[in-house]
Amino acid sequence: MIPIAKPLIDQREIQAVLNIMEEGNLAQGEQVFEFEKQFASHFQYSYAASLCNGTVALHVALKAAGVRSGDVVLTTPFSFIATSNAILYCNAIPSFVDIDEDTFNMSLESLQEAIKKNPNAKYLLLVHLYGQPCQMTDIMHICNEHGITVIEDCAQAHGATYDTKPVGSFGLCGTFSFYPTKNMTTGEGGMITSSNENFIRYCKKLINHGSTTRYVHEITGFNYRLTNIAAVIGLAQLQKIDGMNSLRKKNAHYYLENIHNSAVSLPKVDPRADHVYHQFSLKTKYRDEFVKYLTSKKIGFGIHYPIPIHHQGNIKEYLQSMGIKSQSCPVAEAVSQQVVSIPVHPALSNEDVSYICDTINQFNP
Numbered sequence: 001m002i003p004i005a006k007p008l009i010d011q012r013e014i015q016a017v018l019n020i021m022e023e024g025n026l027a028q029g030e031q032v033f034e035f036e037k038q039f040a041s042h043f044q045y046s047y048a049a050s051l052c053n054g055t056v057a058l059h060v061a062l063k064a065a066g067v068r069s070g071d072v073v074l075t076t077p078f079s080f081i082a083t084s085n086a087i088l089y090c091n092a093i094p095s096f097v098d099i100d101e102d103t104f105n106m107s108l109e110s111l112q113e114a115i116k117k118n119p120n121a122k123y124l125l126l127v128h129l130y131g132q133p134c135q136m137t138d139i140m141h142i143c144n145e146h147g148i149t150v151i152e153d154c155a156q157a158h159g160a161t162y163d164t165k166p167v168g169s170f171g172l173c174g175t176f177s178f179y180p181t182k183n184m185t186t187g188e189g190g191m192i193t194s195s196n197e198n199f200i201r202y203c204k205k206l207i208n209h210g211s212t213t214r215y216v217h218e219i220t221g222f223n224y225r226l227t228n229i230a231a232v233i234g235l236a237q238l239q240k241i242d243g244m245n246s247l248r249k250k251n252a253h254y255y256l257e258n259i260h261n262s263a264v265s266l267p268k269v270d271p272r273a274d275h276v277y278h279q280f281s282l283k284t285k286y287r288d289e290f291v292k293y294l295t296s297k298k299i300g301f302g303i304h305y306p307i308p309i310h311h312q313g314n315i316k317e318y319l320q321s322m323g324i325k326s327q328s329c330p331v332a333e334a335v336s337q338q339v340v341s342i343p344v345h346p347a348l349s350n351e352d353v354s355y356i357c358d359t360i361n362q363f364n365p
């Protein structure tokens with residue numbers, strides 16, 4: 001079976017973990033701070049704060065951005081559940097903005113409509129889905145005009161740029177995940193990036209029980225710290241991330257040029273975006289047949305995501321309990337019935353990629 005995801009781990013990560021185990025400083029320490037510094041400088045962010053996963057990175061980012069109980073946060077219905085759950089953790093109200101059917105990212109028209117309908121919305125939490133940046137130049141223009149603070153969920157987009165500027169540097173901050181399926185990993189881990197030093201300082205306080213001096217607590221924080229064990233894996237992965245992203249792009253470009261089958265449609269890339277292909281997702285009206293076919297040919301796949309967030313049970317119940325009517329996002333609803341991700345990760349061989357391509361070209365529903 002060709003897996004849908006596989007992290008690239010070699011002697012560099014293995015030796016780094018052995019070293020830290022022998023040294024004995026396992027929790028947050030020097031290596032964590034070095035990882036923050038190198039992550040920021042590698043991707044050209046001014047400041048970075050690390051955390052134990054990407055979900056809590058979203059929680060801390062929203063809290064530090066000032067999201068409070070009852071605030072409306074505009075967001076996408078087409079993402080991993082963590083994006084919206086972080087809004088719920090702040091007792092705020094997610095308001096869903098429909099997506100573009102070709103890029104799967106938030107639609108500019110729908111964003112403008114949503115702002116008209118929610119004139120008191122103060123926040124936008126967007127996602128660079130599958131590694132493709134949203135239309136950040138236009139989005140920032142619209143949000144600046146309306147005094148809306150932008151938070152970028154970059155969990156799938158390490159190294160992606162829009163108009164040559166890195167994702168996570170347009171809005172107030174960016175958040176990242178280092179789960180093993182992502183473009184780079186630390187096992188579990190996360191990061192917040194920003195050009196605002198005070199903001200990152202406040203995030204670091206929230207991550208460490210509201211404390212900057214040991215046993216002195218100024219605010220109620222959390223234990224969301226990253227470990228040195230995770231950080232040394234991250235430091236090794238940082239040396240490889242550009243190469244790993246290049247391999248993802250190479251695989252994706254091969255698919256874009258060589259998959260020809262009228263039963264599947266290929267994703268569209270915004271020419272102003274440097275897409276890093278966390279996923280390569282096709283659309284097909286024959287998804288049940290297609291995934292059965294892939295399985296019979298020993299090709300792994302993923303469905304990202306089968307249920308749009310506004311239809312998830314926990315979100316529906318939460319909004320209902322606040323007396324908020326259910327919303328519809330027809331594009332996200334339709335797309336969630338058609339998407340299928342095929343392997344695009346850097347551990348694929350050239351033979352794997354051409355086999356996947358030939359196999360898809362022979363699909364006949």
Ligand SMILES: *Cc1c(COP(=O)(O)O)cnc(C)c1O
Pocket residue numbers: 053054055056079080082083127153155156176177178179188189190
């Ligand atoms: C993976 C992911 C997260 C959550 O990150 P974890 O590290 O798994 O907690 C959040 N948002 C998106 C879009 C993701 O893909």
